[in-house]
Amino acid sequence: MKGELKEWQEKLLGVMKGRRNRQLLYYLELCTRCGLCKDACHIYRATGRVEFVPSHRAEILRRLYRRYFSPLGRLIPSLYEARELDERALEDLYEAAYTCTGCRRCMVYCPFGIDITWLLGVEKAMLVAAGKVPEELAMLTDAAIEKGNSIDLYRDLLQEQIKGLEPELRERTGMPGASIPIGRKGARVLYVALAGAHSILPAAIIFNLAGEDWTLSMFESSNYGYFLGDTEKAARVAERIVSEAKALGVEEVVITECGHAYRVMKHLDEVWSKQKFPFRVSSIFEPFARYLKEGRIKVDPDRIAERVTYHDPCQLGRNGGIFEEPRAIIRAIARDFREMNPNREKNWCCGGGGGLVAQPDLEEFRAVTGRLKAEQIAATGAKIVATPCENCRLQLDLLNQRYHLGIQVSAVTDLLVQAAVVEKGQKKAAALG
Amino acid sequence: MDAFSFWVAGVMVYVAVAVLVLGLAWRLYQWRRLAASPMRLGIFPKPRGGAKALRIVADTLVFPQAAEVNAPLWLAVFLFHLALLGVFVGHLRLLGRFPEFLEVKMSESAHLAGGTMGIVLVVTLFYFLIRRFKSPSKELSVPEDYLLLILLLGVVVMGDHLRLFAEIPFSAYRQYVASLLALRPEFGPEIAASPYKTALVVHVLLANLLFIYLPFSKLVHFIGAFLTNGIRRS
Amino acid sequence: MADEFKVDLSLDLRGLACPLPVVRVGKSIKDVPVGGIVEAIATDPGALADFPAWAKTTGHEILKTERNGADIKFYIRRVK
Known part of the structure; x- marks a missing residue:
């Protein structure tokens, strides 16, 4: 069987094999295809299309797994409708993996608590290896990595952008000394915003009003490498912020109002990059709730x-x-x-x-x-x-x-x-x- | 014992039980030998300590969230598993006598309780089977799903047949199981002479097949559910 | 203003937050021939650094960046 495989198939199956771990095996082997997840999914509920049933998105991977890895599946492939890794399978994997919002609502309702996104993560890793990924996500990921690699080229542009916001900041806080410091060593808090004034100015107003000892990150918190499912690149995108925080010696990295950015920094990146952060990661609400409680705003x-x-x-x-x-x-x-x-x-x-x-x-x-x-x-x-x-x-x-x-x-x-x-x-x- | 009964209700039972036990051990080994990813996949909010353990047990045995999104399916699944547990406990009586108090109670209620549970099993299994012929369950299903349901239905229908119609005294079944345990399988005169003997042998045959396939099928969720539900709450 | 460029496509990305300006340009640049020029006007200051980083990874060329009040105008040449 192995001898018949083309090089690209070998490569993709290698990715699948490399991603095998205990959780994955549970999720591959325990699903009973009861279909309860369909009722928990906004996409299936709104479209009624079977390919959007959460377990069906994962079933493609399951059928490939049966075909190439499980003993009984290799023996009696028809029992599981095991399928070949061919062009058509790649198409189906793409549809399944990149039209899911990764919300994990289905995991809440699954009687076994199966994490479909963990399976889709493997599908995405295979697609990344095949170079079959949404163009925009790949483009944004690469641009973010480039920004990190050549930050010296962009530093002045960023400074210029930020300085442009300060007059409005002073007016709205009524504080003539209000500022948006960037790259200030020894600051207590590193605030990681999105690339855009709408995410910088309002937070700067609160930090200034509360008298926080803060500095703004040169990088945006969003991480398209995560959506892309390329954990190696996602870790590189995140590493920009980690290195910056380490260099500045901050105590707390505060992530702006951005869901995936918080999850990546708080729960995922330490595993991806095999390190322990020397700082605390918090969502912007943690300091804000403190300021309110302490009467600082x-x-x-x-x-x-x-x-x-x-x-x-x-x-x-x-x-x-x-x-x-x-x-x-x-x-x-x-x-x-x-x-x-x-x-x-x-x-x-x-x-x-x-x-x-x-x-x-x-x-x-x-x-x-x-x-x-x-x-x-x-x-x-x-x-x-x-x-x-x-x-x-x-x-x-x-x-x-x-x-x-x-x-x-x-x-x-x-x-x-x-x-x-x-x-x-x-x-x-x-x-x- | 005639030859067919001897092979199916005798020798094959040993094979089936051995495959079941060794198969499950192999399956568990396959899971545990792979490293667990250090990624914590749990959903928030995360219960701690005793609340966590309680939650995992409740998730696995009652899966209350499922009732919120699909009440009829939840009810069928819950009743099915409850009846399965009841039937399993009932069959344990074949292995030996329960403490006297329980023995008496169980003996008194066996016909009604066993019959009810048997009917619940047939009805729910039919429901599970029929829904798999309808979209979107149809597209989700693979032959394994139908095979298991049909196999389970076979076991249950034959079991119900014996429970509801056969006039074989309980002591005769117990004697048969005792002979199996003593490695000298034989049917006593009540079974040997009963017109329901074939039904019993078919019941045992299908159960054997189920036991043999179980460790390699999705039915291992009866163990795995505790593990995956543990991951969800961690 | 910059009449030195023959613009093939003009994109008004004012009011869009990052990364949408980059995404729109990345998509639309395929609508002009290789060598053609896209003019994009964004208001999001994040675009100032994001466009050059995007251009560097995709291989397109930013010919000029102009600022006029809140407007940031990029002239981008499709290279491949």
């Missing part, structure tokens, strides 16, 4: 009058462990807070995760598969949907247009800035912008 609880609801980003909530901190902040600044139903680890995925938002070709797909989220939002009657994830916000903006929800999609920090009371020398309300 003051908020006006009446400034946000409209009803607010909160969307748990999958990577931050059920996959990251941050549920209560953002809620505590919203409750402190919004009189009318309404939970979505279900919420927290059972929250419906918005349909924007997994790097889908970065793929223009998937816009229609996302509009259709966001239906359950749209209905869920409409049921709250909220006018403001706060969510701490860029992918979610972009997706919710799309759903807002397509389903005429009439909502404002907002980062939690933006609401906090809106409600923050600027005191004493701080002349103007921070909100006006």
Whole structure:
């Protein structure tokens, strides 16, 4: 059998073999194909298409595994509909692996707790080896690595960008000395934002108001290598931030409102890069909740009058462990807070995760598969949907247009800035912008 | 014992039990010899200590989340496994006498309880089988799924047949199992003379086949579920 | 302004947050012939560093970057 394999097949099967571990074997061998996961998946529920049933996405890998690795599968392939690794299988793997948002809601409901994304991770690794990956994700990953390799080339451009934000920062905090330090050695906190003013300025306002000893990272927190499923590249993208944090000697790396970025830094990268971080990783809400508790920032609880609801980003909530901190902040600044139903680890995925938002070709797909989220939002009657994830916000903006929800999609920090009371020398309300 | 009975309800039983035990041991070894990834795959929030253990047991035995997304399927699956457990415990009586109090109770309720559970098994198995002929379960299913359901149905139908219709005293079955344990398999006169003897042999034959295939099938989830549910809560 | 370039395609990416400007340009650059020029206007300051990094990995060439208030205009030549 081995002799008949072409070189590319050998290579891909090698990837599969290399990815074998205990969890993978459990997940490959225990699924009973009961199909309960289909009812937990927003994509299947919205489309009714069998190829989007979570276990079906993994079943392709399972059938390949039966064909090449399991004794009984090799003996009686028809018993498992074991299949050959051919071009068609690659197509199917691609469809399965790169149209899943990786929300892991199905894992919550599976009677065995099977992690479909762990299996899709192997599918993605095989596709990476085959060079059959979404172009945009590969492009963004490579660009991020390039930025890390040649940071000296881009440093001035970044400085220029950041300095341009400071006048507005001073105006909105009323603090003539307010600044956005970059690469400041010995700072306590390294804040890792997204590439964009919208993610830098509001956080800078809060850090300045709270008198935090902070500095801004030169790198964006998002990690397209993770969505790509290329853990080697994903680790290189993350390593930019790790090296920077080590060089600056910070105590705490604070990740901006970005679901996967938090999960990557908090839960994944130490395993990928086989190291123990000499700093703590926290989501932006952990310091913000502290500032509120310690009275380092003051908020006006009446400034946000409209009803607010909160969307748990999958990577931050059920996959990251941050549920209560953002809620505590919203409750402190919004009189009318309404939970979505279900919420927290059972929250419906918005349909924007997994790097889908970065793929223009998937816009229609996302509009259709966001239906359950749209209905869920409409049921709250909220006018403001706060969510701490860029992918979610972009997706919710799309759903807002397509389903005429009439909502404002907002980062939690933006609401906090809106409600923050600027005191004493701080002349103007921070909100006006 | 006639020759067919001797081979199927005698020799083959030993083979089936040996394959079952060794097969499960091999399967466990296959799992445990691979290193576990250091990646923690658990879902948040993560329970700790006693709450975690309790949660894993509840996830495995009751899987309450499933009821939220598909109540009919959850109910069928839950009843099926409950009945399976009941039938399993009932069959343990074949191996020997329970403590006297239980023995009496079980003996009194055997016909009703065993019959009910047997019917629950048939009904739920039929439901599982029929749903696999409908999309999307149909596309999800592979021949293994049908094979196992049909095999289980066969075992259960023959078992029900014996439970509900055969007028073989319980002591006769117990005698047969005792003879198996003594490595000298034989049917006593009640079984040998009964028109239901063939039904019994077929029941044992199908059970043997099930035991032989079980360690290599997805049915190992009866062990694996505890392990994967443990991963989910860690 | 820069009349020195014959622009084949003009993209208005104002208001889009990163990485969408880069994604849009990466997709649209295939619509111009090799040697053709795409003009992209972004407002996200992150684009300042992201476009050069993207160009370096994809092999396209940024001919010029212009700033006009919040607008950042890139002239990009399709190289391959």
